[in-house]
Amino acid sequence: MSQSLKIGITCYPSLGGSGVVATELGKLLAEKGHQVHFIAHSIPFRLGTTFQKNIFYHEVEVSDYYVFRYPPYDLSLATKMAQVAKMQQLDILHVHYAVPHAVCAFLAKQMVGSQLKVVTTLHGTDITVLAQDESLKDLIRLAINESDGVTAVSNDLIRETREVLDISRDIDLTYNFVDKRVYYPRDTSALRGDFAKPEEKILMHISNFRPVKRVSDVVDIFAKVNEKVPSKLLFVGEGPELPKIQCKINELGLQDKVHFLGKQDEIAQVISLADVLLLPSAKESFGLVALEAMACGVPTVGSQAGGIPELVIHGETGFLAPIGDVDQMAKYAIRLLSDEDLARRVSEACLNRACVDFCDKLITKQYEEIYYRVLGREVPKLDPVWR
Incomplete structure (x- = not known):
């Protein structure tokens, strides 16, 4: 040029x-x-x-x-x-x-x-x-x-x-x-069975596990979801809060329901495993991981923090609740995981928004x-x- x-x-x-x-x-x-x-x-x-x-x-x-x-x-x-x-x-x-x-x-x-x-x-x-x-x-x-x-x-x-x-x-x-040549829905049928049974849903959290990410809220949300919907939780990443989170999971008796995947390079492949991404952060200037999930057709349930509402349109490409409102976030996640028509509409809206606006x-x-x-x-x- x-x-x-x-x-x-x-x-x-x-x-x-x-x-x-x-x-x-x-x-x-x-x-x-x-x-x-x-x-x-x-x-x-x-x-x-x-x-x-x-x-x-x-x-x-x-x-x-x-x-x-x-x-x-x-x-x-x-x-x-x-x-x-x-x-x-x-x-x-x-x-x-x-x-x-x-x-x-x-x-x-x-x-x-x-x-x-x-x-x-x-x-x-x-x-x-x-x-x-x-x-x-x-x-x-x-x-x-x-x-x-x-x-x-x-x-x-x-x-x-x-x-x-x-x-x-x-x-x-x-x-x-996101580069749409890299971030798009991947076929994870061969991998999904390693983490969940056919009837189970997969929730995911990806972060650097700092206090601002409120990872403890992720565990609380999942515990409530798992009571209503057979599901598994995948953690991706590492950070200072990780040992505390592992202890909390053991205390709640959820260790058989949670997988820790550590740091991963092929994020698009990993995110495509999920049915819902959880992002309950206290602060998030943008929320890049929510966009990466969106580009893979995965909706986010998260907090109304920082720039997240500019990315995730409530009720259209995901659901948002006040910071710390784990009860409401769990209800939104259960709704998405229980209604196949809603999940399909939201997933399609995610793909469209990621391709057009970002x-x-x-x-x-x-x-x-x-x-x-x-x-x-x-x-x-x-x-x-x-x-």
């Missing part, structure tokens, strides 16, 4: 929604002919190690100079960003999370010059957790205000950013997305338009193959 860009992307390379979105965005941009340079301390887990056209990885090496009490990763990252920007003549640094990545990009821009533009995407934790710390507020505010473009993954996150940090600048809404091509195009805007360039027409 003409007018292709050179884009540097920095994200947290380990497991997490922001890293997934950043990596998948980079891959899609590379497919469109843009040159994409990932700058991080390790290869993003969704990127893989095989050669991909137009994609490059630059490792951030941290100095262990004895004067430093702690390894200065932030300074090393800023320096690496500047080096790559100069060497590769980058147009844009697209950073995911304000702290530390947007701050590092700000420093890199000071070293390189104003021709390098910075786009910052807010994913949630930098606002919902870090910005609550008074000692970090000014730093996060600086990072956001000094960025050439700022995006956020939900209207709720934009609202909270403005309220918490008194930010008045423009913030673009760019929802998360299409990978649509969101990629939105990011491109932001890049060209901050560069002061005209947006080129889309290639026919991309339409």
Whole structure:
């Protein structure tokens, strides 16, 4: 394509929604002919190690100079960003999370010059957790205000950013997305028997098992559902709350009804096993796992937290209840699992919404338009193959 860009992307390379979105965005941009340079301390887990056209990885090496009490990763990252920007003549640094990545990009821009533009995407934790710390507020505010473009993954996150940090600048809404070539309903008939009997339904929870995910509520919901509907519960992921959850399951005598699958890479295959996804989080700026489930035709029963209501349409693509209302969430899950016609209608609505409103091509195009805007360039027409 003409007018292709050179884009540097920095994200947290380990497991997490922001890293997934950043990596998948980079891959899609590379497919469109843009040159994409990932700058991080390790290869993003969704990127893989095989050669991909137009994609490059630059490792951030941290100095262990004895004067430093702690390894200065932030300074090393800023320096690496500047080096790559100069060497590769980058147009844009697209950073995911304000702290530390947007701050590092700000420093890199000071070293390189104003021709390098910075786009910052807010994913949630930098606002919902870090910005609550008074000692970090000014730093996060600086990072956001000094960025050439700022995006956020939900209207709720934009609202909270403005309220918490008194930010008045423009913030673009760019929802998360899924690659529909990867996320679609899979045939799990050969696998399902490993976890549930033919007459049993499968409920699933996928997370990093932090307190904010309220995983204990998942167990309470399942216990109530299992009294009415023969079912099994699958946990996917790992995290600090996991030992506590295992104890609770044993106390309730549900150990024969629950499977722990640990971390899984083939999420679309795993989610397709489920009849319902449970997401009772206390905070969720978007809820990427609910979108991944939606794209596989699996409805979500969850909380009215953060950006979840912008993704899950109550009564159409799932059901939502107030945070902590496990009784109501269990009733919604039982309703979905007991009514085949309702389950089919909701599943079809999930597939349609994921393909139309959260299409990978649509969101990629939105990011491109932001890049060209901050560069002061005209947006080129889309290639026919991309339409």
